[in-house]
Amino acid sequence: MDTPHNCQLCQKQPTSAFHDLSADGLNEISQLKTCVSFKKGQVIIHEGARPQGVYCIHRGKVKLYTLGTEGKEQIIRFITSGDLLGYRSILSDEPISASATALEDTHACYIPKSSFFKVIQDNPKFSLNMLKLSCHELGEAGKMITSLAQKNVKERLAEILLILNSTFGEDEEGYIDINLTREEIANMVGTATESVIRLISELRKEGLIRSKGKRIALENRSSLRQIAAVYE
Amino acid sequence: MDTPHNCQLCQKQPTSAFHDLSADGLNEISQLKTCVSFKKGQVIIHEGARPQGVYCIHRGKVKLYTLGTEGKEQIIRFITSGDLLGYRSILSDEPISASATALEDTHACYIPKSSFFKVIQDNPKFSLNMLKLSCHELGEAGKMITSLAQKNVKERLAEILLILNSTFGEDEEGYIDINLTREEIANMVGTATESVIRLISELRKEGLIRSKGKRIALENRSSLRQIAAVYE
DNA sequence: CAATCAAAATGACTTTTGTCATATATTTGA
DNA sequence: TCAAATATATGACAAAAGTCATTTTGATTG
Numbered sequence: 001m002d003t004p005h006n007c008q009l010c011q012k013q014p015t016s017a018f019h020d021l022s023a024d025g026l027n028e029i030s031q032l033k034t035c036v037s038f039k040k041g042q043v044i045i046h047e048g049a050r051p052q053g054v055y056c057i058h059r060g061k062v063k064l065y066t067l068g069t070e071g072k073e074q075i076i077r078f079i080t081s082g083d084l085l086g087y088r089s090i091l092s093d094e095p096i097s098a099s100a101t102a103l104e105d106t107h108a109c110y111i112p113k114s115s116f117f118k119v120i121q122d123n124p125k126f127s128l129n130m131l132k133l134s135c136h137e138l139g140e141a142g143k144m145i146t147s148l149a150q151k152n153v154k155e156r157l158a159e160i161l162l163i164l165n166s167t168f169g170e171d172e173e174g175y176i177d178i179n180l181t182r183e184e185i186a187n188m189v190g191t192a193t194e195s196v197i198r199l200i201s202e203l204r205k206e207g208l209i210r211s212k213g214k215r216i217a218l219e220n221r222s223s224l225r226q227i228a229a230v231y232e
Numbered sequence: 233m234d235t236p237h238n239c240q241l242c243q244k245q246p247t248s249a250f251h252d253l254s255a256d257g258l259n260e261i262s263q264l265k266t267c268v269s270f271k272k273g274q275v276i277i278h279e280g281a282r283p284q285g286v287y288c289i290h291r292g293k294v295k296l297y298t299l300g301t302e303g304k305e306q307i308i309r310f311i312t313s314g315d316l317l318g319y320r321s322i323l324s325d326e327p328i329s330a331s332a333t334a335l336e337d338t339h340a341c342y343i344p345k346s347s348f349f350k351v352i353q354d355n356p357k358f359s360l361n362m363l364k365l366s367c368h369e370l371g372e373a374g375k376m377i378t379s380l381a382q383k384n385v386k387e388r389l390a391e392i393l394l395i396l397n398s399t400f401g402e403d404e405e406g407y408i409d410i411n412l413t414r415e416e417i418a419n420m421v422g423t424a425t426e427s428v429i430r431l432i433s434e435l436r437k438e439g440l441i442r443s444k445g446k447r448i449a450l451e452n453r454s455s456l457r458q459i460a461a462v463y464e
Numbered sequence: 465c466a467a468t469c470a471a472a473a474t475g476a477c478t479t480t481t482g483t484c485a486t487a488t489a490t491t492t493g494a
Numbered sequence: 495t496c497a498a499a500t501a502t503a504t505g506a507c508a509a510a511a512g513t514c515a516t517t518t519t520g521a522t523t524g
Contacts, residue, residue: 138320
């Protein structure tokens with residue numbers, strides 16, 4: 001077990017389910033949680049398993065993905081500081097429908113199933129936050145479905161690059177601050193690795209992005225937005 | 233306003249959020265709801281709008297869809313007896329992300345936003361049911377994402393036919409009991425209408441389905457399952 | 465700091481899917 | 495019930511995306 005993380009950080013984060021939780025509620029969670037770490041590449045939860053608790057990510061980045069035909073990964077979304085992991089399966093009382101793997105060394109709080117339900121029951125505010133959160137995710141999933149069904153690969157790639165940039169921000173040199181292989185990008189976009197590589201070259205030639213090894217920086221967001229046809 | 237519907241029907245239905253609700257809770261809802269009807273083809277909720285309440289479908293069938301590029305529909309899922317409509321947007325406090333249109337004459341109960349929140353606050357059981365429901369939907373959405381990203385059109389069509397059959401059942405002649413055009417099926421599968429028509433012909437020639445006009449009946453489920461590669 | 469390994473890049477080719485045109489069949493509603 | 499409208503069906507072709515093979519580049523580590 002690791003050194004305990006400070007739950008108040010999550011309480012302050014507006015996107016967290018613990019946002020605005022009462023001191024009592026926060027205290028309750030602090031008592032029930034334990035702290036764990038995962039190395040880069042380590043599997044945190046495994047598709048098909050029955051989960052025994054939820055994780056609240058304290059620091060690090062995690063990919064959430066399902067395994068399709070022939071074990072091909074489909075990345076559903078990313079999970080990072082303040083986000084919860086594993087709650088879907090526990091709340092719907094179904095086997096885990098998506099696996100999660102750490103993209104970098106990750107620290108998290110673990111809250112056992114029974115404790116999680118206790119917190120939900122004792123804190124209507126938290127319960128409503130969870131409801132809001134899952135409804136928000138549901139809307140995002142709907143957008144992803146429409147995008148996969150109706151856009152071509154280049155449009156989807158442009159969209160994903162914009163999402164990655166706004167989710168993870170940029171490093172000092174302007175590159176998107178996440179370490180993904182072209183294959184992993186392909187697994188988000190829902191296409192072949194070669195197609196992603198080809199289209200990244202194309203976008204680079206068009207001057208919309210630049211790249212150095214696996215790292216990518218956006219150079220012309222508005223054109224990318226136009227390609228992605230994200231009118232929002 | 234229509235003749236009032238009996239809420240006990242929803243209470244008894246295991247898939248409904250009102251399942252197992254206390255007599256008090258049920259009574260509270262009965263007081264707050266009004267009853268409404270929609271003609272076939274009528275739009276019930278409209279993408280981008282701000283919803284003022286939720287609908288509980290009493291009888292009828294509704295398609296839920298987002299509008300993609302050039303106004304093309306992407307059907308996300310169907311909503312039928314006992315199901316709620318419009319709650320996602322209200323709970324996540326975002327504009328409606330999907331439109332809903334009645335596929336046949338539909339009767340529903342309307343619960344205004346404020347009443348809906350009141351019921352959630354007064355009935356922890358209902359609140360937890362809603363949470364379970366949205367988490368279940370989230371799992372289904374994840375499956376749909378993987379399917380769209382990794383399966384080819386024929387596999388997805390086979391999958392959709394199996395889903396339609398189990399969701400809506402069959403009429404006396406064995407046809408799937410829902411009235412959809414080939415275009416609407418294409419809008420679920422995420423492909424062109426012609427592709428759906430061609431593949432339906434193909435499946436018919438292979439003896440896996442039969443069809444009469446727009447109606448379709450499954451003849452060989454296990455082969456369809458194999459094509460859909462649904463190992464479950 | 466090289467040697468090794470893994471990932472990115474690119475070309476050639478195949479398959480799948482989409483588009484457009486047109487013929488045939490089925491619904492629908494007056 | 496019959497005509498008009500709508501949907502299904504099919505062919506020909508075009509475009510998009512996937513697969514396989516190979517080269518080049520970048521990352522890793524003893």
